[in-house]
Amino acid sequence: MDRDRAQPALLSPPLPYGQSLAFALRSGMEAEEALDRIVEVFRPDSTLLGIGEPLLRNCSRIVPGLSTFPSLSGPGFSIPSTQEALWILVLGKNRTDIFDRTAGILSLLDRSFLLRDAMETFTYDGGKDLTGYIDGTENPPVSERPAVALLPGERGMAGSSFVAVQRWEHDLGRFRSRPAKEQDMIIGRQKKTNEEIPDAPPSAHVRRSAQDSFSPPATMFRRSMPWARGDHQGLEFIAFAHSLSAFDRILRRMAGLEDGIPDALFSFSRPVTGGYYWCPPLWEGRVDFSWLG
Ligand code: HEM
Numbered sequence: 001m002d003r004d005r006a007q008p009a010l011l012s013p014p015l016p017y018g019q020s021l022a023f024a025l026r027s028g029m030e031a032e033e034a035l036d037r038i039v040e041v042f043r044p045d046s047t048l049l050g051i052g053e054p055l056l057r058n059c060s061r062i063v064p065g066l067s068t069f070p071s072l073s074g075p076g077f078s079i080p081s082t083q084e085a086l087w088i089l090v091l092g093k094n095r096t097d098i099f100d101r102t103a104g105i106l107s108l109l110d111r112s113f114l115l116r117d118a119m120e121t122f123t124y125d126g127g128k129d130l131t132g133y134i135d136g137t138e139n140p141p142v143s144e145r146p147a148v149a150l151l152p153g154e155r156g157m158a159g160s161s162f163v164a165v166q167r168w169e170h171d172l173g174r175f176r177s178r179p180a181k182e183q184d185m186i187i188g189r190q191k192k193t194n195e196e197i198p199d200a201p202p203s204a205h206v207r208r209s210a211q212d213s214f215s216p217p218a219t220m221f222r223r224s225m226p227w228a229r230g231d232h233q234g235l236e237f238i239a240f241a242h243s244l245s246a247f248d249r250i251l252r253r254m255a256g257l258e259d260g261i262p263d264a265l266f267s268f269s270r271p272v273t274g275g276y277y278w279c280p281p282l283w284e285g286r287v288d289f290s291w292l293g
Helices: 031-041 095-109 142-149 172-176 180-187 245-254
Strands: 017-025 047-051 072-074 077-079 086-092 113-122 161-170 225-229 232-241 269-271 275-279
Touching: 017 095, 017 161, 017 225, 017 232, 031 047, 031 086, 031 095, 047 161, 077 269, 086 095, 086 275, 095 113, 142 232, 172 180, 232 245
Parallel strands: none
Antiparallel strands: 017 086, 017 113, 047 086, 047 275, 072 077, 113 225, 161 232, 161 269, 161 275, 225 232
């Protein structure tokens, strides 16, 4: 089964703490050594990892469907691409786990990779975004997640996945200064009941992102986590799919590139990072890079 080959943390219940790490390949580094290091670093219970186009372009075989994160512009905002070679999400039950695990990863990777970005993440109030809205309601049911998130195919490809990782920074003061009804219209759901608002404006986030309104449906499995550092905070958006086109199409519509209507999320939040990665499958419990030759 494809799901037995997937990195376990992709489909298992979420752990409450995380750290999102992005790495560049060190200059002159051979892909083979870099891939060996990644295999060494992987722990099934506490790591989710994906490789980006800058590393794949150094390998002898491509992964069809993987591209570099696009950089886009909308009216008054930009959507940056900060594509890196490797992304690792460290997961743990507490911050001690995260600290120890991250230290181990950094020392193992140091020869091949350069740490470019690190952000601690956490579960807020049982699975809400920092705005107070439940995040993940329209995720596919558990039984459908493997079909949504995992690629089929032969050994080396079956059980792999694509992930979109995009950090958003919220201006929470601005959001909270709006009356409750306006906040609900930005999201398109009622904060109190989580009910969808049928007459929400087309700019409402759930109307921009309604998966079934795309043809074919733009279905994905979202596992985003909030982050907070000093007086900056937001959402580390993390979504898995068997094709990046689901994410691409929703993001373009959110930016207003389809019909000129940008997502109301942009009225208080902005993306500050963006990367696409291929999450390799496992074989006998180890990361399987056999696809790359
Ligand atoms: C500031 C960043 C974001 C926040 C705070 C946010 C929050 C939310 C919330 C509260 C919901 C409604 C409940 C749910 O179904 O989960 C939702 C739905 C959704 N979001 Fe986001 N989101 C963000 C960015 C994104 C991005 C970048 C994408 C993809 C490009 C996305 C895709 C979706 C999808 C597919 C749904 C379900 C829509 C449906 O089919 O009804 N979100 N989001």
